[in-house]
Amino acid sequence: MDLLMKAFQGNDDIVRKEVLLTDKSISLFYMNSLTEQKTLEELVIRPLQLHNGEEWKGLQNVYISGESTDTVSDAVQAVIEGFTLITDGEELIQLKTFSVSQRSIEASSIESSLLGPHDAFNETLQTNLSLLKKKIKNISLKTNIGTVGEETQTQYAVLYMDNKVSRDNLDFLMRALNQVNVQGITTASALQQMIEEAPWSPFPQLLNTVRVDTSMSSLLEGKIVLLLDGAPQALIGPITFMDLVNAADDEYNRSLTATLLRHLSLFGFFVTLFITSSYVSFLTFHPEMLPPQLFSLIATSRAKVPFQPMLEVLILEIIIEVLREAAARMSIKVGQTIGVVGGIVIGTAAVEAGLVSNIIIILVAVSTLLSYLPSNVLLRNGFQVIKYVFILLAGLLGLFGQMIAFAYLLSHLVQLKSLGSPLLSTGFDKGRGYTNKGVLRVPKRESIKK
Numbered sequence: 173m174d175l176l177m178k179a180f181q182g183n184d185d186i187v188r189k190e191v192l193l194t195d196k197s198i199s200l201f202y203m204n205s206l207t208e209q210k211t212l213e214e215l216v217i218r219p220l221q222l223h224n225g226e227e228w229k230g231l232q233n234v235y236i237s238g239e240s241t242d243t244v245s246d247a248v249q250a251v252i253e254g255f256t257l258i259t260d261g262e263e264l265i266q267l268k269t270f271s272v273s274q275r276s277i278e279a280s281s282i283e284s285s286l287l288g289p290h291d292a293f294n295e296t297l298q299t300n301l302s303l304l305k306k307k308i309k310n311i312s313l314k315t316n317i318g319t320v321g322e323e324t325q326t327q328y329a330v331l332y333m334d335n336k337v338s339r340d341n342l343d344f345l346m347r348a349l350n351q352v353n354v355q356g357i358t359t360a361s362a363l364q365q366m367i368e369e370a371p372w373s374p375f376p377q378l379l380n381t382v383r384v385d386t387s388m389s390s391l392l393e394g395k396i397v398l399l400l401d402g403a404p405q406a407l408i409g410p411i412t413f414m415d416l417v418n419a420a421d422d423e424y425n426r427s428l429t430a431t432l433l434r435h436l437s438l439f440g441f442f443v444t445l446f447i448t449s450s451y452v453s454f455l456t457f458h459p460e461m462l463p464p465q466l467f468s469l470i471a472t473s474r475a476k477v478p479f480q481p482m483l484e485v486l487i488l489e490i491i492i493e494v495l496r497e498a499a500a501r502m503s504i505k506v507g508q509t510i511g512v513v514g515g516i517v518i519g520t521a522a523v524e525a526g527l528v529s530n531i532i533i534i535l536v537a538v539s540t541l542l543s544y545l546p547s548n549v550l551l552r553n554g555f556q557v558i559k560y561v562f563i564l565l566a567g568l569l570g571l572f573g574q575m576i577a578f579a580y581l582l583s584h585l586v587q588l589k590s591l592g593s594p595l596l597s598t599g600f601d602k603g604r605g606y607t608n609k610g611v612l613r614v615p616k617r618e619s620i621k622k
Contacts, residue, residue, distance in 0.1 A: 175244045176201060176257070186251060191217060193224045198231075201247075201257040202269060211271040216256055231263045238265035253325075277303070280382045283547060287424035292382045297327055297401035304331060304397070307388045312336075320349060320363065320400075324356035327401040328363075336394035341410050341591040345396055360403035361550075369589050374554030377590045379408040379415050386420055396591070410593035413585065414611065417441070419547040422613055430613035438611065440545035444555055445581075447539045448485050449562035449574055451532060455481040457570030469531070476526030482567025484528050488536050489563070491518060493556065496540075 180186045180201065189200040198220055202212065219234050232238065241247045241264050247257055254270025277299070279290035293300045305313065316330040328349070332342060348367035357363050361380060368377045378398075381387065382405050387397045390408045398407040408415075417437045422430040454462050455470065462470070477484060495518070522528045543555050558581065565573030588595040 176247060176259075179244055179248045180251070191220050193220060193228075196228055196260055199259050199261075201251055201259075203251055203254065206254040206271075207256060207269045208271040211269050212256065215269055216258065216267060228260075231258055231260055231265050235265060235267055238267045240264070241266050282549065283381060283383050283386075283420055285383070285420050285424075287421050288383075289385050291384050293384065293387075293399075293404045293406060295402050295404050297329060297399055300399050300404075300406070301329055301331075303384045304387060304391070307384065308333075308391060313391065316346070318349065320352050321354055321356040324358075326357045329399045331391060331397040331399070333391055333394060336392070337396060338394065338410070338593075341593060342396060344592040345398070345409065357400065358402070360398075360400045360405040360407055363398075363400055363403075364407050369592075370587075373584065373588060374557045375413075375585070375588060375595070376416065376548070376550040376554070377409070377411070377588055377595060379411045379548070380405050380550060381408060382406070383420055385423075389423065410590040410597075411595070412590075412597045413595055416548040416551045417546050425613075427613050427615040431611070434611055434613065437545040437547075440542035441555065444539050444543045445559055445562050445578075446574065447535050447542075448489065448532070448559070449566035449577075450571075451535055452481045452485055452563055452566040453570045453574060456567060470529070473529035473531050477529055478526070479528075480567070482563060484532060485536070485563055486560070488522070488528050488532060489560070491522075492536055492540055 177188070180188075185204050187200075187202055187204050189202075191198040191200065200212075200216060223234050232240070235258065238258065241250060241257070247264060247266065250266040251257055254268065255266040256269045258265050258267060275294045275296075277291050277294060280292035283292075291303060293303065301315065310333070312334045314332055314334045317327060318330075319325045319327055330342075330345065330349075345367065352363070352366050354366070364376065364378050364380060365371045370377065379386075379390070387406045387408060391397055395408055395410065398409075400407075414434070418434060419437070422434065425433070455474075459467055474481075474484075479487065519533050523530050523533065539559070543552055543559075546552055546555075558577075562574055562577045565577045567573075569576065585596055586594075
């Protein structure tokens with residue numbers, strides 16, 4: 173008892189409570205912020221009151237589900253995790269009384285869906301596990317639970333279908349998790365960067381999603397799902413580049429419509445990189461490649477612009493980026509107003525002042541809209557970084573610089589791996605044929621077993 177009091181000294185959140193019985197005094201230790209009084213009354217105090225007056229046979233007889241604790245360090249750790257310590261001076265047992273309020277299951281505001289289910293993960297690991305296991309009722313669904321972070325001891329869960337998963341991918345993930353040596357983990361994105369092979373790459377090598385249906389379908393395809401306590405996202409791997417491009421609604425849309433949308437997303441990816449950088453290349457190095465009428469139109473719009481094409485594009489891209497970041501960090505109503513009004517006011521004023529041409533405003537606006545076609549947020553952010561590289565090389569070397577940037581981009585993508593598997597894998601899987609995750613989305617009927 174004295175050792176426990178010494179260990180808890182200086183922590184005002186830990187409560188010691190005495191329960192007096194007819195011939196016995198019971199001491200309780202629990203963390204006030206992790207245990208509701210109603211839970212404490214029902215699970216701890218009421219069983220003692222029911223046994224009051226009876227022959228005392230020990231705490232284990234009162235709390236059948238309680239676990240005996242032998243060391244002070246284990247007892248302290250149990251209280252920190254939300255357990256209540258119960259002792260009568262002879263025995264010391266721990267009983268799980270963790271009960272705090274949590275966010276309910278809600279629809280995702282990031283990965284919205286028109287046709288699919290709307291339930292999304294929240295910040296509680298057990299809730300997220302139940303959401304997946306409610307959808308997959310199969311003994312082959314395995315769950316490995318561990319902790320990461322020396323100070324936070326944050327729980328994680330690795331889920332996979334035992335009859336479908338690649339052992340190489342699973343071993344790669346478990347080794348990466350075991351090698352994580354940090355004080356604490358706060359988000360799934362932080363953990364993602366620690367277990368990826370190329371953390372400096374602008375492209376994510378794991379799929380970060382809040383959607384339960386996306387995680388479920390990934391498990392059924394033989395992929396691995398990683399959940400982290402306190403994070404409302406799941407990390408999925410191994411993935412391909414098309415997994416980052418495809419939208420959740422592709423699975424629920426008509427096959428031709430879904431295929432068209434996938435091609436539009438890929439089209440948007442390339443146009444975002446080339447549209448503004450090509451403007452810089454043509455005007456700086458290759459004006460003879462433009463049709464005379466188009467060149468005359470652009471020259472007229474740039475007659476009063478004092479900047480070189482590269483600087484003009486960079487200024488406008490940075491302004492758009494600032495507006496987007498400012499709108500994202502404000503409340504929804506204010507952010508939408510700032511984005512729309514700010515863009516109109518700044519764009520109109522810039523053209524009238526002769527700082528930029530009206531044609532480049534159109535090109536930058538189209539580029540920005542196309543960058544939102546891929547559904548993955550991290551992939552879209554990576555586009556922005558790569559786009560600036562294309563613009564700079566176009567301003568220095570013209571079309572040759574763009575080709576150098578594009579060649580390096582393809583070379584980089586070829587080298588990227590997700591849990592040891594190439595990121596540019598095709599939509600075909602050995603033994604199962606086409607997985608419907610490539611550029612085509614075949615009708616569901618084709619996958620029915622004859």
